[in-house]
Amino acid sequence: MRYVSTRDAALSATLSEALKRGIAPDGGLYVPERFPHLGVALFEGATRLPEVATRFLAPFFEGDGLDAEMPAIVREAFDFPVPLVPLPTPEDASVLELFHGPTAAFKDFGARFLAACLGRLHRGAGRTLTILVATSGDTGGAVAAAFHGRPGIEVVVLYPRGLVSPRQELQLTCWGGNVKSLSVAGTFDDCQRLVKAAFADPALAARRELSSANSINVGRLLPQACYYVKSSLATFRRTGRPANYIVPSGNLGNVLACVWARRIGLPVGEIVLAFNANRTVPDYLATGDWQPRASVATLASAMDVGNPSNMERLRHLFPEWDDLRGALSAVSVSDEQIRARIRTDHARLGQTWCPHTATAAEVYAGLGERRRAAGPWVLVSTAHPAKFPETVEPLIGAPLPVPPALERLLSLPKHVTEIPATLEALAGAVLA
Ligand SMILES: *Cc1c(COP(=O)(O)O)cnc(C)c1O
Numbered sequence: 511m512r513y514v515s516t517r518d519a520a521l522s523a524t525l526s527e528a529l530k531r532g533i534a535p536d537g538g539l540y541v542p543e544r545f546p547h548l549g550v551a552l553f554e555g556a557t558r559l560p561e562v563a564t565r566f567l568a569p570f571f572e573g574d575g576l577d578a579e580m581p582a583i584v585r586e587a588f589d590f591p592v593p594l595v596p597l598p599t600p601e602d603a604s605v606l607e608l609f610h611g612p613t614a615a616f617k618d619f620g621a622r623f624l625a626a627c628l629g630r631l632h633r634g635a636g637r638t639l640t641i642l643v644a645t646s647g648d649t650g651g652a653v654a655a656a657f658h659g660r661p662g663i664e665v666v667v668l669y670p671r672g673l674v675s676p677r678q679e680l681q682l683t684c685w686g687g688n689v690k691s692l693s694v695a696g697t698f699d700d701c702q703r704l705v706k707a708a709f710a711d712p713a714l715a716a717r718r719e720l721s722s723a724n725s726i727n728v729g730r731l732l733p734q735a736c737y738y739v740k741s742s743l744a745t746f747r748r749t750g751r752p753a754n755y756i757v758p759s760g761n762l763g764n765v766l767a768c769v770w771a772r773r774i775g776l777p778v779g780e781i782v783l784a785f786n787a788n789r790t791v792p793d794y795l796a797t798g799d800w801q802p803r804a805s806v807a808t809l810a811s812a813m814d815v816g817n818p819s820n821m822e823r824l825r826h827l828f829p830e831w832d833d834l835r836g837a838l839s840a841v842s843v844s845d846e847q848i849r850a851r852i853r854t855d856h857a858r859l860g861q862t863w864c865p866h867t868a869t870a871a872e873v874y875a876g877l878g879e880r881r882r883a884a885g886p887w888v889l890v891s892t893a894h895p896a897k898f899p900e901t902v903e904p905l906i907g908a909p910l911p912v913p914p915a916l917e918r919l920l921s922l923p924k925h926v927t928e929i930p931a932t933l934e935a936l937a938g939a940v941l942a
Contacts, residue, residue: 511572513540514754516694516826525574528626529729531723539822540728542570542638547775548635551745559588563736566774566830587622587733594888596743598859602886603874606741607860611915614894614916615812617652619737620730625656627729628721632662640940642708642720644701645941647812648893651681653723654689655919661928665723666688666940668701671928675811677897680931682766689835692939707933714937725738725763726819734767735774742776745886752779756870757785757890759791759840760813762820764892769827769837780876783840784846784869786810791818792840798831809845809865809901812893841876843869849905851875865901869893 513528515521517538523531528540546569556562563584571580582685590610611618615932630637639662643653649665669682671693685690694701705722708714723730740754745753755778757765765783772778783791786808794800802817828834843851848865851872855861863871870889874882896901896910903910912920929935 511570512543514543516541519543519893525571525728526576526627526631528593529624529727530631530721532724532727536716537674539820539826541823542728543828544602545773547771549775550743550746550777553739557585557588557590557740558745559736559740560584562740563588563733566736566739567732576627576630583623583626583630583738587619587626588619588736592737592740594744597861597889599882601882603882603888603889604741604745605867605889605891606737606755607891608737609864609891609894611652612620612655613651613919614897614913615648615652616734616829616890616892617648618655619733620725620763621652621656623733623831624723624729625660628723629660629663631655635662637719638909639663639721641665641721641723642668642705642940643723644698646814647674647678647684648897649723649725651678652690654682654685656740657723658685658687658689660688663688666705666936668694668704668936670693670698670701673697675898675900677899679915680920680924683924683926684919685896686918686923686925687800689925690939690942691926692929692936693926693928695928700931704931704933704936708936708940711933711937714940718940724762730763731767731770734764735770738768738771738778739776741875741888742771742778745888747779749886751886752777753886753888754778754780754782755888755890756782756784756873758810758813758866758892759785759870760786760815760818762791762818762824764890765838766823767819767834769824769851773827776913780836780896782839782873785840785842786813786869787842787844788814788816790816790917791821791843792842795835795840796853809848809898810869811865813866813869819910823869825891827869841873843872847872849901852905862895862902862906862910863891864893864895864898866893867895 512522515534515538607617742753805814805816852870
């Protein structure tokens with residue numbers, strides 16, 4: 511399998527090249543050159559995530575230097591559970607819990623898989639590989655956790671000072687060792703601009719081999735597709751019907767993996783995107799007018815994206831607006847609705863949602879009885895509520911128990927360097 515740029519099919523790369531480059535040389539995003547058909551029968555007897563993932567990923571690794579190591583990469587990356595938990599509702603609905611990894615958000619799947627791949631690709635190389643990552647919250651912690659302690663690789667995380675939640679900040683700064691955490695006097699956009707400037711800086715490139723682990727790397731989408739394959743198979747085996755998904759969305763990486771799973775032939779039915787007040791995509795589906803804009807801050811901050819980068823991959827799959835509208839639907843949810851949904855479902859279902867997952871729960875409630883009954887539905891839960899106690903605890907009126915893995919991270923000492931938002935300061939910190 512080769513991977514091609516969304517902007518030019520002639521610019522193709524092996525999987526290993528696409529993983530290392532992140533972005534294609536023309537600024538496009540890598541996508542598989544074709545989608546093989548993998549029906550339900552191929553997965554007979556496979557129920558656990560590593561077994562399902564190994565069969566699903568085989569054609570995507572075929573012909574690549576990492577092919578023989580893929581099963582080991584899968585076992586190493588997916589070493590935590592992915593439960594599909596039934597909800598006590600009259601209709602058939604379940605929650606796909608993606609928060610059982612080391613940093614309690616779904617970003618762990620992509621980060622751990624990418625780390626397992628890049629660790630192998632870089633093995634034996636003389637020079638240290640420096641991974642730069644700008645984060646608005648969850649990505650940086652997941653990437654730091656995944657690469658922490660890997661020989662020959664160093665991670666530099668940039669986050670906007672004062673603009674991430676206290677628990678997110680602890681997850682960004684608790685590492686030390688081969689992880690440098692930089693608290694930048696600026697916004698997330700400043701952090702992203704600095705990372706881009708570092709890649710374009712010849713003086714830095716001469717002294718360090720740089721790579722990125724941001725959300726556009728194809729090495730984050732392939733592992734995310736695995737949990738859609740697994741949960742759609744489980745739902746189909748149980749009910750004989752395809753699973754319909756509701757996915758909390760920002761940069762569209764998570765939902766794109768769901769679309770890929772359906773395209774390949776897995777039993778996925780409707781795909782509904784849940785957005786917060788950042789309504790670029792819902793407005794586009796309603797009007798056909800693509801109007802990217804500055805993001806607005808919401809309670810579901812990891813979804814505060816005004817110009818989602820994976821739109822380019824969705825467009826590549828569905829070039830016509832009508833085709834895209836036929837393939838997905840999207841609903842925007844306000845902060846007020848997020849608060850009310852967390853309160854209501856805590857009381858009604860005994861479920862505690864994180865603010866991101868609450869957007870999916872709200873969209874589910876708003877489907878109406880007839881559509882809910884036409885399930886099965888799967889609500890995708892993207893983070894553990896204990897990552898957001900400031901929001902969730904006052905709404906449910908109780909303290910949230912912290913998962914042990916998260917608890918351990920939160921108790922570690924902080925390692926952080928404060929820098930101004932300049933390339934000079936970033937280069938100094940990278941080379942220090
Ligand atoms: C990143 C993130 C999202 C949004 O996912 P995308 O792939 O950017 O659409 C949703 N919820 C949580 C908790 C996240 O960390």
